[in-house]
Amino acid sequence: MSNELDKLVLIDGNSIISRAFYAIPPLTSSNGLHTNAVLGFTTMLLKVLEEEKPSHVLVAFDAGKVTFRHEGYSEYKGGRQKTPPELSEQFPLLKELLQAFSISQFELAGYEADDIIGTMARLAEEQGKTAIVVSGDKDMLQLTTDQVSVLITRKGVSEVERYTPSAIGEKYGLTPAQIIDLKGLMGDASDNIPGVPGVGEKTALKLLHEFGTVENVLANIEEIKGKLRENIESHMDDARMSKQLATIFREVPLDYSLDDVTWKGYDSAVLAGALRKLEFKNLVERLNLSGANDATEAESAEAASQYEVVRVDTVGWERLNGALATAEAVLVESSGDNPHHGEGIGLSIVSGSECFTIPYAYLASPEAASLRSWLENAEASKTCYDAHRVELILASSGIALSGQTFDVQLAAYLLDPTEADPSLQGLLQRHGLPPILSDEAVYGKGAKYRLPGDGELAKHLAAKADAIRRLKPLLSEKLEKLGMNELFYELEQPLSGVLAKMEMQGITVQTEALQDLGTEFQRRIDEITKAVYESAGFEFNIGSPRQLGEVLFERLGLPVVKKTKTGYSTDAEVLEKLEPHHEIVRLILHYRQLAKLQSTYIEGLLKEIRPETGKIHTFYKQTIAATGRLSSQFPNLQNIPIRMEEGRQIRKAFVPSEPGWVILAADYSQIELRVLAHISGDDGLKEAFLKDMDIHTKTAMDVFGVPADQVDGNMRRQAKAVNFGIVYGISDWGLSQNLNITRGEAADFIEQYYRTFPGVKRYMVTVVEEAKKNGYVTTMMQRRRLLPEINHSNFNLRSFAERTAMNTPIQGTAADIIKLAMLRMNEALLERGLRSRMLLQVHDELVFEVPQEELEAMKALVPDVMSTALKLDVPLLAEVSVGSNWYEAK
DNA sequence: TCTGTCACG
DNA sequence: ACGTACGTGACAGAC
Numbered sequence: 001m002s003n004e005l006d007k008l009v010l011i012d013g014n015s016i017i018s019r020a021f022y023a024i025p026p027l028t029s030s031n032g033l034h035t036n037a038v039l040g041f042t043t044m045l046l047k048v049l050e051e052e053k054p055s056h057v058l059v060a061f062d063a064g065k066v067t068f069r070h071e072g073y074s075e076y077k078g079g080r081q082k083t084p085p086e087l088s089e090q091f092p093l094l095k096e097l098l099q100a101f102s103i104s105q106f107e108l109a110g111y112e113a114d115d116i117i118g119t120m121a122r123l124a125e126e127q128g129k130t131a132i133v134v135s136g137d138k139d140m141l142q143l144t145t146d147q148v149s150v151l152i153t154r155k156g157v158s159e160v161e162r163y164t165p166s167a168i169g170e171k172y173g174l175t176p177a178q179i180i181d182l183k184g185l186m187g188d189a190s191d192n193i194p195g196v197p198g199v200g201e202k203t204a205l206k207l208l209h210e211f212g213t214v215e216n217v218l219a220n221i222e223e224i225k226g227k228l229r230e231n232i233e234s235h236m237d238d239a240r241m242s243k244q245l246a247t248i249f250r251e252v253p254l255d256y257s258l259d260d261v262t263w264k265g266y267d268s269a270v271l272a273g274a275l276r277k278l279e280f281k282n283l284v285e286r287l288n289l290s291g292a293n294d295a296t297e298a299e300s301a302e303a304a305s306q307y308e309v310v311r312v313d314t315v316g317w318e319r320l321n322g323a324l325a326t327a328e329a330v331l332v333e334s335s336g337d338n339p340h341h342g343e344g345i346g347l348s349i350v351s352g353s354e355c356f357t358i359p360y361a362y363l364a365s366p367e368a369a370s371l372r373s374w375l376e377n378a379e380a381s382k383t384c385y386d387a388h389r390v391e392l393i394l395a396s397s398g399i400a401l402s403g404q405t406f407d408v409q410l411a412a413y414l415l416d417p418t419e420a421d422p423s424l425q426g427l428l429q430r431h432g433l434p435p436i437l438s439d440e441a442v443y444g445k446g447a448k449y450r451l452p453g454d455g456e457l458a459k460h461l462a463a464k465a466d467a468i469r470r471l472k473p474l475l476s477e478k479l480e481k482l483g484m485n486e487l488f489y490e491l492e493q494p495l496s497g498v499l500a501k502m503e504m505q506g507i508t509v510q511t512e513a514l515q516d517l518g519t520e521f522q523r524r525i526d527e528i529t530k531a532v533y534e535s536a537g538f539e540f541n542i543g544s545p546r547q548l549g550e551v552l553f554e555r556l557g558l559p560v561v562k563k564t565k566t567g568y569s570t571d572a573e574v575l576e577k578l579e580p581h582h583e584i585v586r587l588i589l590h591y592r593q594l595a596k597l598q599s600t601y602i603e604g605l606l607k608e609i610r611p612e613t614g615k616i617h618t619f620y621k622q623t624i625a626a627t628g629r630l631s632s633q634f635p636n637l638q639n640i641p642i643r644m645e646e647g648r649q650i651r652k653a654f655v656p657s658e659p660g661w662v663i664l665a666a667d668y669s670q671i672e673l674r675v676l677a678h679i680s681g682d683d684g685l686k687e688a689f690l691k692d693m694d695i696h697t698k699t700a701m702d703v704f705g706v707p708a709d710q711v712d713g714n715m716r717r718q719a720k721a722v723n724f725g726i727v728y729g730i731s732d733w734g735l736s737q738n739l740n741i742t743r744g745e746a747a748d749f750i751e752q753y754y755r756t757f758p759g760v761k762r763y764m765v766t767v768v769e770e771a772k773k774n775g776y777v778t779t780m781m782q783r784r785r786l787l788p789e790i791n792h793s794n795f796n797l798r799s800f801a802e803r804t805a806m807n808t809p810i811q812g813t814a815a816d817i818i819k820l821a822m823l824r825m826n827e828a829l830l831e832r833g834l835r836s837r838m839l840l841q842v843h844d845e846l847v848f849e850v851p852q853e854e855l856e857a858m859k860a861l862v863p864d865v866m867s868t869a870l871k872l873d874v875p876l877l878a879e880v881s882v883g884s885n886w887y888e889a890k
Numbered sequence: 891t892c893t894g895t896c897a898c899g
Numbered sequence: 900a901c902g903t904a905c906g907t908g909a910c911a912g913a914c
Contacts, residue, residue: 446891541911541912543910543911543912544911544912544913545893545894545895545911545912546894546912546913547912564893564894565893566893566894566913569894569895570894570895571894571895571896572895572896592895592896593896595910595911596895596896596897596909596910597897599909599910599911600896600897600908600909600910601897603910604909604910624907625906625907626906627905627906627907629899629906629907630907631906631907631908632907632908633908633909634908635908635909636897636898636907636908636909638897638898638899638907638908639896639897639898639899639907639908639909640897640898641897641898642897642898643897643898644897647897667899672899672905724904724905725904727905728903728904728905728906729903729904729905730904731902731903731904733902733903733904734902734903734904735904737903737904738904794901795900795901795902796901796902796903799901799902799903800903803903803904803905804905806905807904807905807906808905808906810905811899811905811906814899815906842898842899843898843899843906843907844899845899891913891914892912892913892914893911893912893913893914894910894911894912894913895909895910895911896908896909896910897907897908897909897910898906898907898908899905899906899907
């Protein structure tokens, strides 16, 4: 029950931990984790708890990188130094420690800690409670009232300065509400809030004492003189925006009430355990916790996962071989992004209380024979991290990985495909497990990448193998609970091996054909460059969007159609609008096209051809796309030109690897719209596909209300755009942009479409409703995508999530289907003993190389497997074509 | 390292 | 009133 004695302490977690990090000298625990910031935070916390004796305590954290503040001002907090890894690795430690304190912690995507604190302080006040805000950031002073005081840390973290409205009055001569005006005028370099140049604290205070608010300063600008006036006049918008950015948002939609942050003190045993783990011995003493028993459940789990690091190199092989039978997880560490060029660093294998680490070079030694056969043994089941990459690395050492029954990276991807950080460190944190050192902390990043000493390396590899072991039960249980076992065990995991096989096979690309094409492109580029210079009357770098913008819009005076945040936009859409104004525009469009082909496709692909084999080996990433699609890298073979004839020529260089063979390509016809017909159950759409009608023409007939023979090219084009729009999660605005029509006309199209296909409309409404209720959407194979922003109060974030809710089940199910087809195709080739090889996947297309004598069989087999991969209420159609290269196979 | 642009489905 | 179509990767230029 609340009464006026209730007192809240609200702590700005991010602010205090980073102050502590810079204030306290470096400190590491014996396992190498940095702990100085956690120690500083704890010192501050204990002091506040002691002095304030609060009834409620909350620590708020910033969540994610992008907040609503970035929407109005994308540079918000820009230019800020990256959080050093020594600090970021302390966040999980702090969060764990706060749990031991039984202190609540909140964070909410899209908001900063300030906003959560501001909201809680408001709630406290409304309920007649008092609140103490603790932060290192003076912005917080705006929250001060008779009931809310603010403690700002000074030099260090344990010394604080207490601010009340009267204290602020004495110190600055301002009211708390004017703090944001102060910021608006002076800015804040650390958050990249501009303010007005030349206005620091002194000038800002003088202005506010005279005029009171930013708005009043601007309204009375004529009373200000000289340079100051000029500065303010030219930065009025900056001042207004800066004030807005500095304003704490006090209406955060929190799912919590004040009661949820009640604090009744900590459990001595739990806290003692947590502090001992961090090796804060002095604090244990100071709090008289020495006697407290710390054998909590968490602690024993921790103890159970302890292991001895056994370094295997010239010695230790017998011990390793003895442990292989009970091995639980294996880690293969390698360097570089491209696993086809990766170098093995080392292996670690965890088995019971032992973790063996082996330098990669020893894998080839005679002593490693048992290890090699264990890696290749399908019966020896292995938990790994990124088995696909491991398979490629080992393959380059002549080892064929087998028995990979659980991949924690793949499992984590399926549980949350939008999570950008797939590192083991990130997985541990997200699944609430004790952390290990980050790769970045051990190896460094970019140019600073280097391997640490053998001892440190062994420790790290062991910690990673142990982390894999600890993650597995958690992840497998979650998959099971969400009904994703089939997707994981029957689809994604087996697919990883199929992908590795395709990549290792590679596709032959004719160097000479590319070079000849490149010579021709270059000739045209030179010609056009000359014509552009002539047309402009001077020379400049056409490839520089900035210089091009200057030339077009300043020197040639063409109308500005669109701006980017850094200047004029010069993209193709803009240039097409400018075409009638100046002959140079057409030349630039053609230049752009050729330059793209030359740099990305001629030069880029040439660099990727292996001279020994004449092949290109792409790498399919299975854990990138939020919808479940694959992505292709080093090089990307999923975006080879086809739409324009000039670029399409590139495909002529993609040929079979053996004489007398052919390229066979098969693509799904309208797979996404067929999936939509199935999921929505719309009768009209289903019927169209059952009758195998041209879907865009059919749509045109219905939307425009005309018979088939009156559908002209333009109508069909517009109908096609409507169909695309439907799949993307349509909005009238988006469609109007695409078709260059008014928003009203686009809205009419959509309405007419929905009238024709009411089942589709029902689906769109339902899927969004379901997403709002559940927080996620799923595909037919139970692939899921979380949509945390589907109920967000911000229109943009919410709308984006709604379109995603409509699109993901469609695009994702199409991805499910082709992945199933790939598995089935792989099996079919093996079963029938065919020599034909599956080489590429391009979202709705599979590319094979086929010996002549198998051609007839493959022409029947491939479309059959593809169209029966998953049973839908409408037929799935796959169309095959054959040629002597990828261009011909169209 | 980030931004703008453009290649694909 | 809000202001993007969904999903990717690679390159050049500018910092």
